[in-house]
Amino acid sequence: METTSLSPALESAGLQGADIQDRFLGDWSGLTIGRPAIVYRPTSTEEVSQILKTCHRDGRPVTVQGGLTGVAGGGVPDEGDVVINLERMNKVEQIDELEGIMLVQAGATLQSVQEAAAACDWMFAVDLGARGSCQVGGNASTNAGGIRVLKYGTMRDSVLGVEVVLADGTIVSSLKGLVKNSTGLDPRNVFVGSEGTLGIITRLTLRLRPPMGTPSTAMVAADSFERLPVLLRNLRRRVGDALCAFEFMSADYVDMACKLTDTPRPLAGKPVWYVLIEAAGMPGESMDERLQDALGAALDEGEITDCVQASNLSHAMKLWRIRESIPEVLTHIKRAITMDVGLPWAQTASFLESIESELKAKFPNASHLWLGHLGDNNLHLLSGPLDEHEYEQLEPFVFEALRGRAGTISAEHGVGRLKKPFLTVCRSEEEIEVMRRIKKALDPKGILNPGRILD
Amino acid sequence: METTSLSPALESAGLQGADIQDRFLGDWSGLTIGRPAIVYRPTSTEEVSQILKTCHRDGRPVTVQGGLTGVAGGGVPDEGDVVINLERMNKVEQIDELEGIMLVQAGATLQSVQEAAAACDWMFAVDLGARGSCQVGGNASTNAGGIRVLKYGTMRDSVLGVEVVLADGTIVSSLKGLVKNSTGLDPRNVFVGSEGTLGIITRLTLRLRPPMGTPSTAMVAADSFERLPVLLRNLRRRVGDALCAFEFMSADYVDMACKLTDTPRPLAGKPVWYVLIEAAGMPGESMDERLQDALGAALDEGEITDCVQASNLSHAMKLWRIRESIPEVLTHIKRAITMDVGLPWAQTASFLESIESELKAKFPNASHLWLGHLGDNNLHLLSGPLDEHEYEQLEPFVFEALRGRAGTISAEHGVGRLKKPFLTVCRSEEEIEVMRRIKKALDPKGILNPGRILD
Numbered sequence: 034m035e036t037t038s039l040s041p042a043l044e045s046a047g048l049q050g051a052d053i054q055d056r057f058l059g060d061w062s063g064l065t066i067g068r069p070a071i072v073y074r075p076t077s078t079e080e081v082s083q084i085l086k087t088c089h090r091d092g093r094p095v096t097v098q099g100g101l102t103g104v105a106g107g108g109v110p111d112e113g114d115v116v117i118n119l120e121r122m123n124k125v126e127q128i129d130e131l132e133g134i135m136l137v138q139a140g141a142t143l144q145s146v147q148e149a150a151a152a153c154d155w156m157f158a159v160d161l162g163a164r165g166s167c168q169v170g171g172n173a174s175t176n177a178g179g180i181r182v183l184k185y186g187t188m189r190d191s192v193l194g195v196e197v198v199l200a201d202g203t204i205v206s207s208l209k210g211l212v213k214n215s216t217g218l219d220p221r222n223v224f225v226g227s228e229g230t231l232g233i234i235t236r237l238t239l240r241l242r243p244p245m246g247t248p249s250t251a252m253v254a255a256d257s258f259e260r261l262p263v264l265l266r267n268l269r270r271r272v273g274d275a276l277c278a279f280e281f282m283s284a285d286y287v288d289m290a291c292k293l294t295d296t297p298r299p300l301a302g303k304p305v306w307y308v309l310i311e312a313a314g315m316p317g318e319s320m321d322e323r324l325q326d327a328l329g330a331a332l333d334e335g336e337i338t339d340c341v342q343a344s345n346l347s348h349a350m351k352l353w354r355i356r357e358s359i360p361e362v363l364t365h366i367k368r369a370i371t372m373d374v375g376l377p378w379a380q381t382a383s384f385l386e387s388i389e390s391e392l393k394a395k396f397p398n399a400s401h402l403w404l405g406h407l408g409d410n411n412l413h414l415l416s417g418p419l420d421e422h423e424y425e426q427l428e429p430f431v432f433e434a435l436r437g438r439a440g441t442i443s444a445e446h447g448v449g450r451l452k453k454p455f456l457t458v459c460r461s462e463e464e465i466e467v468m469r470r471i472k473k474a475l476d477p478k479g480i481l482n483p484g485r486i487l488d
Numbered sequence: 489m490e491t492t493s494l495s496p497a498l499e500s501a502g503l504q505g506a507d508i509q510d511r512f513l514g515d516w517s518g519l520t521i522g523r524p525a526i527v528y529r530p531t532s533t534e535e536v537s538q539i540l541k542t543c544h545r546d547g548r549p550v551t552v553q554g555g556l557t558g559v560a561g562g563g564v565p566d567e568g569d570v571v572i573n574l575e576r577m578n579k580v581e582q583i584d585e586l587e588g589i590m591l592v593q594a595g596a597t598l599q600s601v602q603e604a605a606a607a608c609d610w611m612f613a614v615d616l617g618a619r620g621s622c623q624v625g626g627n628a629s630t631n632a633g634g635i636r637v638l639k640y641g642t643m644r645d646s647v648l649g650v651e652v653v654l655a656d657g658t659i660v661s662s663l664k665g666l667v668k669n670s671t672g673l674d675p676r677n678v679f680v681g682s683e684g685t686l687g688i689i690t691r692l693t694l695r696l697r698p699p700m701g702t703p704s705t706a707m708v709a710a711d712s713f714e715r716l717p718v719l720l721r722n723l724r725r726r727v728g729d730a731l732c733a734f735e736f737m738s739a740d741y742v743d744m745a746c747k748l749t750d751t752p753r754p755l756a757g758k759p760v761w762y763v764l765i766e767a768a769g770m771p772g773e774s775m776d777e778r779l780q781d782a783l784g785a786a787l788d789e790g791e792i793t794d795c796v797q798a799s800n801l802s803h804a805m806k807l808w809r810i811r812e813s814i815p816e817v818l819t820h821i822k823r824a825i826t827m828d829v830g831l832p833w834a835q836t837a838s839f840l841e842s843i844e845s846e847l848k849a850k851f852p853n854a855s856h857l858w859l860g861h862l863g864d865n866n867l868h869l870l871s872g873p874l875d876e877h878e879y880e881q882l883e884p885f886v887f888e889a890l891r892g893r894a895g896t897i898s899a900e901h902g903v904g905r906l907k908k909p910f911l912t913v914c915r916s917e918e919e920i921e922v923m924r925r926i927k928k929a930l931d932p933k934g935i936l937n938p939g940r941i942l943d
Contacts, residue, residue, distance in 0.1 A: 131717050132833040178668045187668055189677075190645070205918040211830050213633045213642055213864045213899040215681060216907075216914055217941045218923045222644075222677040226670060243725045262586050270698045273770040274729035315728040375666050378587040409668045444668040452671075459671055463660040467930070468673045474929035475922070486672045 043087055046080075047071035047115075057116055060101040060108045061163075062451060067112025069096065074121045078196055078204055078235040081117060085233070085480075086202030088115050094483050095200075097229035099171025100142065102163040104371065105449025107175070107228050107485050119170050122235060125149040133241035134193065134210040139170025139234050146239065155241035158185035162357070170234045176226035178445035183408035184277040184313075185242065187445070188225065194238035195221045199231075200476035210238045223471070228447050229482045231475045248277060248313035249320040250349035251328055253340040254304030258385055261306060262378040264336040265407050268310065271327035275320050278311035279408050280356050286402035286415070290358035293365055296351055300339050308337075308407075309356050356404070362415055366400050369417025370427050374435055375410045375444035385412075388434045392416070395430065396423050411444035432458045448486045456486070498542055501535075502526035502570075512571055515556040515563045516618075517906060522567025524551065529576045533651055533659055533690040536572060540688070540935075541657030543570050549938050550655075552684035554626025555597065557618040559826065560904025562630070562683050562940050574625050577690060580604040588696035589648065589665040594625025594689050601694065610696035613640035617812070625689045631681035633900035638863035639732040639768075640697065642900070643680065649693035650676045654686075655931035665693045678926070683902050684937045686930045703732060703768035704775040705804035706783055708795040709759030713840055716761060717833040719791040720862055723765065726782035730775050733766035734863050735811050741857035741870070745813035748820055751806055755794050763792075763862075764811050811859070817870055821855050824872025825882050829890060830865045830899035840867075843889045847871065850885065851878050866899035887913045903941045911941070 048057075049071050057072050059065040075081045088095050096110040098118040110116050119140035127136040130153045137146055143157075144164040150157040159172060161179035171177075173195065177188045185191070194208040197220060207220040224232050255261055258281075265279050282290075287307050291298050299307070310328075312320040324342060331337045343349035363369045376384055385403065392401045399419055405412040416427055432442050432455040441459045442452050456465065468487060472479070503512075504526050512527050514520040530536045543550050551565035553573040565571050574595035582591040585608045592601055598612075599619040605612040614627060616634030626632075628650065632643045640646070649663040652675060662675040679687050710716055713736075720734050737745075742762050746753050754762070765783075767775040779797060786792045798804035818824045831839055840858065847856045854874055860867040871882055887897050887910040896914045897907050911920065923942060927934070 129832070129834060131721055133721070134832070176668075176670050178670075182668065186645075190641075199922075203918055203921070205922055206916060207919050209894050209896070209914075210832055211865045211894075211896055211899070213631075213637065213830055213861075213866055214896040214914070215631050215633075215898045215900050215902045216896055216911060217903055217920075218678070218682055218686075218926060220919060220922055222681070223673065223922070223926070226677070227673055231673075243728075266586055266588070270770065273698075273773070315725065318728075375668055377584070377589070377665055379584060406668075410666045411668050439664050439666075441664070441666055441669040441671055443670045444666070445670050447670045448672055456671060459664075459669070461661060463658055464662050464675060465672075466658070467654075467660055467675055467678070470929040471673060471678070471926055474925040 043084060044071070047073045056101070057098065057118065058110065060103045060106065062104045062106045062109070064106040064109045064451065066109055069110040069114040069116040072116040072118055074118050076121045078198060081198045081233055081235050082202045082204050084115070084117060085198055085200060088480055089201045089478060092478050093480060095480050097233050097482055099140065099168035099174065100163065100166045102167040103171065103175065103447060103449060105443070105447045106451045107447055107449035107482065109450065111484070117233060119168060128153055129210070132210070135239040135241055136208065136236065137169060137239055138236050140168050143167050143169055143172055150241050151244070154244065156244045157191065157239060158242045159188050159191050169237060169239070173225045173234055173237060174228050175445070175447035178406070178409055178411065181277055182406060183279055184274065191240050192221055192225055192237055193240050195224050195234050196236035197224050197232035197234050200478065200481045205232070208236060208238045228449065228485050230472060230485055231481065233481070244316055245277070245313045246316045246318050248311040249324045250343040250352055251310045251324055251340055252299040252352050253308050253310060253328060253331070253337040254300050254302070255306045255308065255337050256304070258306055258382040260336050261308065261407055264308070264331055267331065267336065268327055271330060272312045272323055275312040275314050275323065277313050278309060279406065280309040281405060281407055282307045282309070282356065283403040285400060286362070286404050287355055289362055289365065289400065289402065290355045293361040294354055294358050296354050299341055299352055299355065302339060304339065309352055359415065362402065363417070366415065366417030368419050368424055369415055370419065370424065372414040372428065372431055373443050373446040374412050374414070374431065375441035376412060377410060377439055378407070380438045380440060381412065384434065384438060388431065391434070396427060399423065409444060429455065435459065450485055453486060498539060499526070502528045511556070512553065512573060513565065515558045515561065517559045517561045517564070519561040519564045519906065521564055524565040524569040524571040527571040527573055529573050531576045533653060536653045536688055536690050537657040537659050539570070539572060540653055540655060543935055544656045544933060547933050548935060550935050552688050552937055554595065554623035554629065555618065555621045557622040558626065558630065558902065558904060560898070560902045561906045562902055562904035562937065564905065566939070572688060574623060583608055584665070587665070590694040590696055591663065591691065592624060592694060593691055595623050598622050598624055598627060605696050606699070609699065611699045612646065612694060613697045614643050614646050624692060624694070628680045628689055628692060629683050630900070630902035633861070633864055633866065636732055637861060638734055639729065646695050647676050647680050647692055648695050650679050650689050651691035652679050652687035652689050655933065655936045660687065663691060663693045683904065683940055685927060685941055686936065688936070699771055700768045701771045701773045702801070703766040704779045705798040705807055706765045706779055706795055707754040707807050708763050708765060708783060708786070708792040709755050709757070710761045710763065710792050711759070713761055713837040715791050716763060716862055717836070719763070719786055722786065722791065723782055726785060727767045727775070727778055730767040730769050730778065732768050733764060734861065735764040735859065736862055737762045737764070737811065737859040738857055740855060741817070741859050742810055744817055744820065744855065744857065745810045748816040749809055749813045751809050754796055754807055754810065757794060759794065764807055814870065817857065818872070821870065821872035823874050823879055824870055825874065825879065827869040827883065827886055828898050828901040829867050829869070829886065830896035831867065832865060832894055833862070835893045835895060836867065839889065839893060843886065846889070851882060854878065864899060884910065890914065905940055908941060
């Protein structure tokens with residue numbers, strides 16, 4: 034596709050040809066497709082609007098890029114695309130220190146938002162491993178989850194308002210920072226989670242939270258997965274709102290993570306499941322005793338078979354090191370697949386039981402390691418090493434196993450390009466029809482992120 | 489409009505003529521317009537679908553009714569309307585006691601949902617005065633707030649899934665109970681808060697919470713409104729997540745409420761503003777000491793001038809009696825108007841200061857009483873007695889005063905019919921255009937709740 038249909042001014046503002054670095058071609062999924070015709074890095078909502086007006090007029094497909102840390106291929110351009118990359122719109126514009134509200138451009142990294150909040154004694158609650166590179170606009174577009182959903186919810190719960198540019202260049206500024214506003218459809222509820230297919234989020238009003246205290250941390254062992262929902266249900270009563278992490282891991286995962294990172298195994302014996310548990314109150318308030326009592330009760334009730342509570346920060350970091358060894362594990366078992374499925378608690382144990390043996394039978398040379406955020410209904414599976422054929426087989430195999438279980442093919446990573454073929458596993462024809470109608474209403478020519486989520 | 493275009497089976501299923509009782513003609517706003525042609529009280533989603541298919545085919549306007557406790561006229565039918573009243577769809581269908589998830593029909597009252605949750609040691613967190621009559625479908629349609637938003641959020645935060653019938657009768661069942669599901673646009677985010685204009689919610693998946701303990705309660709006094717945001721900011725740090733109510737009231741309101749309900753004035757002296765504060769932990773856990781320390785610090789810092797902490801439940805109920813005297817106050821100052829505006833904290837004090845003197849000048853015979861949920865950005869104004877002319881003048885006057893302040897004309901009551909003329913005070917042309925496009929995409933003939941929110 035030629036770029037000559039762009040106005041000369043817009044054309045000269047973008048990167049073209051050899052100036053388009055490889056970093057604009059792919060994301061963390063590893064997928065690349067082709068070279069875009071032009072890469073824009075606008076510095077204002079108005080510039081995004083101008084670019085989209087031209088693209089809309091000419092029916093040119095646009096790929097929207099944030100920090101390119103996605104793993105579903107959402108930010109990967111097609112050959113000849115116009116790319117709109119938000120990296121230059123990275124300013125924290127304003128902080129209301131009294132109410133705890135931040136006005137920020139979509140290209141600011143999550144970490145820069147966290148740091149700006151902390152600098153005025155507030156906290157931005159969403160946190161995830163890619164914090165240094167991912168952008169808050171991208172976090173909003175995929176409704177990112179991360180490690181604190183149990184206590185603070187997903188990105189949606191931290192976005193009070195959005196400024197969005199529609200496909201035709203219309204700027205919809207809906208940046209009010211109100212907790213309650215019952216005056217019809219709120220744009221943020223449509224655009225958060227829509228993966229850039231309905232509009233480009235250019236600025237956001239974010240909700241900050243009072244800082245939380247140093248967490249108390251423990252690792253526990255359970256002899257069957259069925260114990261874990263019971264444990265979580267009871268911990269939410271024993272520890273209350275202070276409970277902020279409940280990260281389960283299979284024994285295979287913990288063993289490999291400890292070996293690869295030279296971390297001591299956290300518990301003796303042969304646990305079947307491990308859970309990393311955190312509780313945090315206000316700054317200066319220790320949750321040690323409350324967590325200890327809660328775990329004592331869990332031992333008494335037979336919900337867990339063993340536990341160790343971190344005696345200091347360094348001990349806590351060793352326990353978290355295990356949970357955060359995913360990169361090392363993935364490197365070790367490459368070529369590997371990471372999955373991000375979701376299930377109701379009532380379905381999780383039986384799903385695991387049935388699929389584990391099938392995975393072992395069908396992909397016998399691979400390790401299949403499970404971990405996830407039970408409070409968020411979120412299971413991650415790391416499988417590898419896989420040969421080319423197995424690599425293509427595994428994902429569809431797991432997705433099909435989800436059918437009929439009221440689960441999801443993506444709890445937090447998004448659909449993007451890579452999971453689109455499997456959307457019907459978790460969305461009915463009628464749900465997809467609602468998506469289509471709204472897509473058509475907001476982007477009638479289908480120029481925004483075409484080929485993502487829907488065809 | 490004739491009813492003959494309905495099929496005979498559907499026609500015989502509805503109430504017509506003299507069988508239509510007056511209770512179907514209006515809601516708590518006091519508005520009535522005309523008599524509907526027919527009132528259906530379906531018992532299933534399929535019946536709602538059948539009725540809507542016929543109405544869609546024939547282009548017949550439909551009014552959707554829940555508990556009819558709304559105050560914006562949303563449930564008030566036009567002459568000749570087809571009414572779909574959800575009162576017979578009132579069953580709690582299923583409770584997952586392990587995960588804390590309830591599947592419920594839209595016509596169940598809020599109170600019945602609360603009671604069903606409590607019966608299995610869970611809590612449904614949304615609560616408001618109309619609990620005995622209002623229905624959870626209506627609560628979702630207006631994204632109801634209520635008295636616990638500070639801790640638990642609005643109705644939106646307690647709805648995990650919805651089943652909706654579109655205008656053309658299509659049933660969109662999206663009842664998954666997943667906390668995280670990043671697979672494109674989630675119907676609940678479109679239909680919650682849309683006041684029945686985009687589809688009829690027939691069933692909901694609700695999120696339950698662990699029960700909360702008996703709250704610790706206090707009433708404090710402040711000598712200017714500017715102190716209150718500072719006090720709230722600091723209480724959220726001193727009391728933490730246990731803080732669950734921060735209900736401010738003007739001295740005029742408290743004086744009148746105490747007099748009318750024969751309740752002793754809670755504090756000596758002449759406070760200018762009162763705030764009712766509540767903190768609650770887990771069952772069995774007392775927050776008395778923590779609240780006492782927090783209020784001691786507030787006194788030391790000059791944030792408040794006086795405070796009293798409830799020494800027992802009966803004392804706490806006396807304090808709440810003041811806050812809950814709105815019905816008595818409204819009867820005393822009738823004919824009165826209740827307003828439900830919202831503002832950022834930074835705008836609230838200056839808004840109050842400027843409008844109070846203007847209200848006194850323009851409506852000199854009325855009392856103007858303020859109260860609200862500061863943590864939710866929500867101010868209620870009770871004004872009366874007003875004569876016919878004043879009654880029509882007051883609301884537009886207050887709404888115009890909101891312009892340019894990043895506020896809202898309705899924080900929790902909704903737009904309905906009565907606030908529609910003022911929507912542009914708080915929504916831009918572009919925001920309204922997004923609403924219009926989505927309305928047209930989902931209800932192309934405009935048969936669902938016409939005349940509400942938008943023309």
